[in-house]
Amino acid sequence: MSSRFTRVWITGGSSGIGLALARAYSEAGSEVFISARDPERLRQAAKATGSTPLPLDVTDREAVRDAVAQIWETHGPIDLAILNAGASFPRKPNDTYENLTRHLEVNLLGVAAAVDALWPRMREAGGGSIAVVASLAGYLGLPGTVGYGTSKAALIYYVEALWHELQKAGIDLHLINPGFVETPLVAGNRLPKPFMMSPAEAARRIVEGLEAGRFEIAFPRRLAWPLRLLRAFPSRIRLWLFSRALALWVK
Numbered sequence: 001m002s003s004r005f006t007r008v009w010i011t012g013g014s015s016g017i018g019l020a021l022a023r024a025y026s027e028a029g030s031e032v033f034i035s036a037r038d039p040e041r042l043r044q045a046a047k048a049t050g051s052t053p054l055p056l057d058v059t060d061r062e063a064v065r066d067a068v069a070q071i072w073e074t075h076g077p078i079d080l081a082i083l084n085a086g087a088s089f090p091r092k093p094n095d096t097y098e099n100l101t102r103h104l105e106v107n108l109l110g111v112a113a114a115v116d117a118l119w120p121r122m123r124e125a126g127g128g129s130i131a132v133v134a135s136l137a138g139y140l141g142l143p144g145t146v147g148y149g150t151s152k153a154a155l156i157y158y159v160e161a162l163w164h165e166l167q168k169a170g171i172d173l174h175l176i177n178p179g180f181v182e183t184p185l186v187a188g189n190r191l192p193k194p195f196m197m198s199p200a201e202a203a204r205r206i207v208e209g210l211e212a213g214r215f216e217i218a219f220p221r222r223l224a225w226p227l228r229l230l231r232a233f234p235s236r237i238r239l240w241l242f243s244r245a246l247a248l249w250v251k
């Protein structure tokens with residue numbers, strides 16, 4: 001399969017879903033650039049996927065702006081940016097503030113820094129696509145994931161609220177909401193992970209959705225639909241159901 005995107009930039013491209021996406025887009029003939037913090041791991045990933053490494057921390061706004069400028073000015077316009085870098089940090093008891101701050105800095109503000117860097121350039125180039133990787137965990141308040149889930153819920157809101165403005169600038173904004181994917185990010189999580197899939201399968205679904213121009217790419221459907229249904233329940237029932245489930249899972 002060949003891709004409609006000529007030049008693709010993927011943040012968090014050294015591991016998990018981002019690495020699988022880099023491989024998929026390289027194989028589809030796109031010129032791929034990947035970013036993450038650890039330069040050696042990024043170099044290995046670039047070598048394995050035939051992409052170009054650009055190390056950065058998404059919480060460093062200037063570094064994000066420089067990376068976008070470097071690709072744009074040395075190689076040409078980015079037509080697809082996949083803002084996938086994300087993290088999940090363990091939380092100590094009685095610590096929601098610090099934990100939430102860390103999650104918001106990477107998962108929400110890291111995305112906003114990249115969107116702000118891409119937006120004027122894409123508008124001037126006459127358009128482009130930006131895909132933001134949030135999570136099904138952001139659909140509703142799930143127990144055990146206060147910091148991570150809140151950052152992903154905020155990210156979903158951010159994308160939906162910004163869609164209109166970017167559309168006017170000729171930029172397509174896409175929302176990617178994966179369920180459980182077998183990557184280092186979920187390796188330490190002891191809660192059940194129903195319908196977990198491989199990074200390659202997640203990347204296949206994301207590429208298929210982006211090539212078709214879908215706004216939201218949420219998978220697997222058998223997890224996304226029950227969560228959407230639960231979202232429509234009165235909150236008292238939802239809270240009761242989750243506390244029952246938690247009592248069964250965490251003994």
Ligand SMILES: NC(=O)c1ccc[n+]([C@@H]2O[C@H](COP(=O)([O-])OP(=O)(O)OC[C@H]3O[C@@H](n4cnc5c(N)ncnc54)[C@H](OP(=O)(O)O)[C@@H]3O)[C@@H](O)[C@H]2O)c1
Pocket residue numbers: 011012013014015016017018035036037038039041056057058059084085086087106110133134135136177178179180181182183184185186
């Ligand atoms: N796995 C799942 O079940 C799942 C489900 C729903 C959504 N997601 C989302 O999918 C995305 C990818 O996650 P994954 O599961 O593939 O995790 P992963 O294998 O841990 O990969 C995370 C990637 O992000 C990079 N990264 C982390 N913090 C960064 C920072 N501050 N600046 C730049 N890069 C950073 C990591 O490299 P460095 O550490 O070297 O920076 C790595 O390349 C995340 O946004 C995650 O929230 C995952």
